[in-house]
Amino acid sequence: MRIHVHQQSLAAALQQVQRAVSAHSTMPILGGIKLTADTDSLRLIATNQEIAVETYLAADSDTLSIEMPGSIVLPARYFVELVRKLPDPWVHLTVQQPYSVQITSAQAAFLLHGFDPEEFPRLPQIASDQPFLIHSDNLKDAIRQTVVAIAAEETRPVLTGLCMKFDADSITFIGTDSHRLASRKLFLQGGPEGASEIAVVPGKSIHELARLLPEDDTPVTMTIADNTLLVSSDTTRFFTRLLEGQYPDTSKIIPTTFKTRIHIRRDPFASALERALLIAREMQNQVVRLQLQSDRIELSAHSHDVGRVSEQVPLDQFSGDALTLAFNGKYMLDAVRSFDGEQLTVDFTGTMSPMILRPTDGQEYLHLVLPVRTV
């Protein structure tokens, strides 16, 4: 293999794949990035056996020229930083047998030891003839809005993942840790007719996917096969293993009636919750108490050791009964922050029944937070 590649393009491609590198594996080769030069492209792959990322650079005179095809695995720990620190816009890579590469750029010359590319794990072969089609920024948004509610603890492993329910025309994203739930429905650009599939993506993987997705309308396809989710764009493929186990049916726990409904502006509500949490975060369950009145709410928190706080927040609209209840302030703040609009609708069904937060302008999106019992 002998190639000439633009430093910034190579550095950008390495940045894409490097988060899939296994930093502390007992298999040193998983700490590497596999480079494969074909006659017209350079492919980079990294995998930690849980996720894999593959990205392509097409040969063209501005960014990449392939003099001789070939392949090698290079240790990410050195190669990524080295490429970033090279002095010249052009980098020349020449593989030397067995398994090392000569890297030159202006006056700097490196020889870096690598690994046999034949030893590198293969990516799953996934046929994606009927994928689900979506825009990158929409997918990224839906993940961000729901991943916050997934479980951090392993008590019920399936809840540590984000559930995606694929239908022919939509994907519904659900995250829940059994104290709160976030649900977002996203309509597809296209999907296979009559489709009905469920994928539960591990929390770590979904964070990496969100990081990788560009913040624009790049078309992205999603395919599920062999307990693996594949998310592809023109230049990048992201693979993740899925969680096994039955995801709970959450459709029945979302109340359809309410006793009290308020409209409240997002930012003042979030700021007041942040202040209440300064005190509440010291307490088990981070308990914040909420008093609902006709034109305002009062948030309060109390800690024997630290002190107490109370604050009133005006309401834009109120209907139904006055009510007092308590909730985990952190869960409520996570929910409130996840909304984009200026105003929220919050429905209350009773002191020990779920609260439902929705954007007032009615996207297919909601957060459910359970109250907590206080003495």
Added chain:
Amino acid sequence: MRIHVHQQSLAAALQQVQRAVSAHSTMPILGGIKLTADTDSLRLIATNQEIAVETYLAADSDTLSIEMPGSIVLPARYFVELVRKLPDPWVHLTVQQPYSVQITSAQAAFLLHGFDPEEFPRLPQIASDQPFLIHSDNLKDAIRQTVVAIAAEETRPVLTGLCMKFDADSITFIGTDSHRLASRKLFLQGGPEGASEIAVVPGKSIHELARLLPEDDTPVTMTIADNTLLVSSDTTRFFTRLLEGQYPDTSKIIPTTFKTRIHIRRDPFASALERALLIAREMQNQVVRLQLQSDRIELSAHSHDVGRVSEQVPLDQFSGDALTLAFNGKYMLDAVRSFDGEQLTVDFTGTMSPMILRPTDGQEYLHLVLPVRTV
């Protein structure tokens, strides 16, 4: 105590003192900040018994109004973040006996528990009738340029500090870990006649002092008394305990003749060192080899496991003998980066004798790096 204070002014003052707060002391009160309101000012003090920082806010209609003098100690962990998160530009503080404070700002009302201000440690009483006078930015520069060479390890405790030699017209800053040395002389705006004092400031303290000093020509005074250094500006006083023990006489180890002298541009030299360190950092002593020729130097490093690197850097000027030696690349890079100018002069005295780096334009500033022996 009852005061009304502008949120940003209070937050800025808290930021000044909070780094002196003791986060993990067995004495909870040291995790606090003492507020003292006199008739015309608010004083904030924090100390971890090693350093202390005191800052003043003068009463004036735009930032501070004192309704009733008084004093309290408030836990930094809550108070600092709370002030930062308050909704209104104005904060109202009312001390309630015993030892708590009511904090209100717009609709938000806190009660925060504190400590008896009488229990807070007193600051040392240091008379500063004949202080050393200096500009803040100069002091900050001199610290930055020399602190890099102090010892990280406690083998010889006095070397973990930065040595300041005060004379009537100058301060000389010296840092050394016995493998390298940095020395910088700073001429004073004023100092006591016939003065000759030495202060060795602990490494942690000197970093905090540098952080606190503004990047401008604010006048600053320095006073040494009772094994304490006091650095004062109009609004802030910084106290630090000094290290005990005899600081070594370093004047004799700086060579006065040389065999080879080069002039080299700082940035290309620093970048080439960074690249060599990518390989060298894996090796004990981070060994980088240097070959001196008439118009260029060659830097190289080698690691059996990782690979090797070599790079040539052009010289602006060369006089004396060709030479090959090796050094700790990290020490050399620290030294090179500490210079501000475009060009450095490096003097060589032999393969096992010190290298001396100076700015070519000849400030009172040098770095000494000892070569390392290689096989």
